[in-house]
Amino acid sequence: MDTGLQDKVVLVTGASGGIGGAAARLFDREGAVLVLHGYRNLGNLHALQEELTGDNVLVSADLTQEEEVEHLFRKALDRFRRVDILVATAGIWPPEDEPIHRMTLERWNRTIATDLTSVFLCARAFFRTLERTKPESAALVIVGSTAAVFGEEGHADYAAAKAGITYGLTRTLKNEIVRIVPRGRVNAVCPGWTRTPMSAAGLADPAVVTRVLQTRAHTRVARPEDVASAIVFLSSDRLAGHITGEILAVAGGMEGRLLHLPEEVNPREA
Numbered sequence: 001m002d003t004g005l006q007d008k009v010v011l012v013t014g015a016s017g018g019i020g021g022a023a024a025r026l027f028d029r030e031g032a033v034l035v036l037h038g039y040r041n042l043g044n045l046h047a048l049q050e051e052l053t054g055d056n057v058l059v060s061a062d063l064t065q066e067e068e069v070e071h072l073f074r075k076a077l078d079r080f081r082r083v084d085i086l087v088a089t090a091g092i093w094p095p096e097d098e099p100i101h102r103m104t105l106e107r108w109n110r111t112i113a114t115d116l117t118s119v120f121l122c123a124r125a126f127f128r129t130l131e132r133t134k135p136e137s138a139a140l141v142i143v144g145s146t147a148a149v150f151g152e153e154g155h156a157d158y159a160a161a162k163a164g165i166t167y168g169l170t171r172t173l174k175n176e177i178v179r180i181v182p183r184g185r186v187n188a189v190c191p192g193w194t195r196t197p198m199s200a201a202g203l204a205d206p207a208v209v210t211r212v213l214q215t216r217a218h219t220r221v222a223r224p225e226d227v228a229s230a231i232v233f234l235s236s237d238r239l240a241g242h243i244t245g246e247i248l249a250v251a252g253g254m255e256g257r258l259l260h261l262p263e264e265v266n267p268r269e270a
């Protein structure tokens, strides 16, 4: 099926990571031109570039820093003159479980800066670019998380940041983008557990995997490609041209979370 993404300029944040890298490969296959962003793992980005066949440029930036986000978009415009699609996948998931009464302000601020403020900065730079270049169509795809939908015990920081981008930003920016580009669209993809470097430590524990899978219709963990194909679908005007402001879960039919182990529940006292 033709996605119509041939020659579209797509900026993927977090292309050095698992989901961003998989999305970049799919966009490349569709003939898109890519701005591949990474932060610390530039080796991954160079390896990705080796695999791709289309035109692309690599840019490193800490997306929590305003001037680095501006540098990223400047590099993209210098090279390709416009950005048609922004895919915001960069983010962190602090590996330690910390209930709110133990969470430091330092951790809270770091997560909010990386998972929420960075998306604000990138979306703002993207919209400013659209205002200048006025492309015929434009799409923003934000990568949230099922933590936005169900919350996540031990990760109030992450759940709050992801809810901010998934609900607050997606549903506001879908109305703002059309003031600049009348056919512009903004959607969010919410992955559940997906096999990437981010989740590797958690998924190495069979007890965690069992607990996660018990909440789903499909008893397997997502591959990065499962999420990437949802991102490409929502980026394509040809496939998703009348879809905007939507939140698409890619989580195998997840219904919620198992909160208690069997030994923590006494049916006789229920």
Ligand SMILES: NC(=O)c1ccc[n+]([C@@H]2O[C@H](COP(=O)([O-])OP(=O)(O)OC[C@H]3O[C@@H](n4cnc5c(N)ncnc54)[C@H](OP(=O)(O)O)[C@@H]3O)[C@@H](O)[C@H]2O)c1
Residues within 6 Å of the ligand: 013, 014, 015, 016, 017, 018, 019, 020, 037, 038, 039, 040, 041, 042, 061, 062, 063, 064, 089, 090, 091, 092, 093, 114, 118, 143, 144, 145, 146, 190, 191, 192, 193, 194, 195, 196, 197, 198, 199
């Ligand atoms: N994997 C899952 O189970 C899962 C589940 C739900 C949601 N998600 C979401 O999916 C997105 C992608 O995650 P992933 O699994 O692909 O994780 P990943 O492999 O760890 O990739 C994370 C990406 O974010 C970039 N990044 C981190 N801090 C940054 C900063 N300060 N500035 C700029 N870039 C930064 C990393 O860049 P460098 O590596 O170059 O430093 C990397 O490219 C994230 O938003 C994550 O929250 C993932």
